[in-house]
Amino acid sequence: GAGVSQTPSNKVTEKGKYVELRCDPISGHTALYWYRQSLGQGPEFLIYFQGTGAADDSGLPNDRFFAVRPEGSVSTLKIQRTERGDSAVYLCASSTGPAYEQFFGPGTRLTVL
Amino acid sequence: RKEVEQDPGPFNVPEGATVAFNCTYSNSASQSFFWYRQDCRKEPKLLMSVYSSGNEDGRFTAQLNRASQYISLLIRDSKLSDSATYLCVVNSNSGYALNFGKGTSLLVTP
Secondary structure, three states, rough: OOOEEEOOOEEEOOOOOOOEEEOOOOOOOEEEEEEEEEOOOOOOOEEEEEEEEEOOOOOOOOOOEEOOOOOOEEEEEOOOOOOHHOEEEEEEEEOOOOOOOOEEOOOOOEEEO | OOOOOEOOOOEEEEEOOEEEEEEOOOOOOOEEEEEEEOOOOOOOOEEEEEOOOEEEEEEEEEEEEEOOOEEEEEEEEOOOOOOOEEEEEEEEEOOOOOOEOOEEEEEEEE
């Protein structure tokens, strides 16, 4: 079956711009996670959705970052006023529920110039 | 101090060699432990879970020492296709968020 998909695969933007990153989880997976992976580092947790609600957004670095999952399936990570330090690979994962195996998408590579 | 610490390597080994990776974690309340594999510019994929009694999957053996808060991965008879970054992963207090180490880079050469 289809895995987790993310679009775009690459995004280049200028400092100060707004970007949206999309994640399409595996069908039927109720849990969805966003992670961020900077160069040479492991992924870092950003936010967890169970269904439509953000159950835990404690990993979001500041209020420029926001994510939604209005219908409990597709999720969008939104970054306002991008900064060069936001450059990273943004990974989305989904699972059948919390504490079950997380399947990762291929990521969106964000470059802020 | 990071919650999960790993030696970043790189480990360069010849085909057929045995190689071991170690990692330590700081949260003694952690309940779930994993090794993920990440190929260059690809997403992480679960290699194996790690259980207290130790577990094996083909050429791969994982061990957990809760008292020392130490996790290991042993790869026997290395193949060229084992070349990748190996990420040590521990679940957070929440139970669902994963804490990743920086990863250990392995290069298996002919």
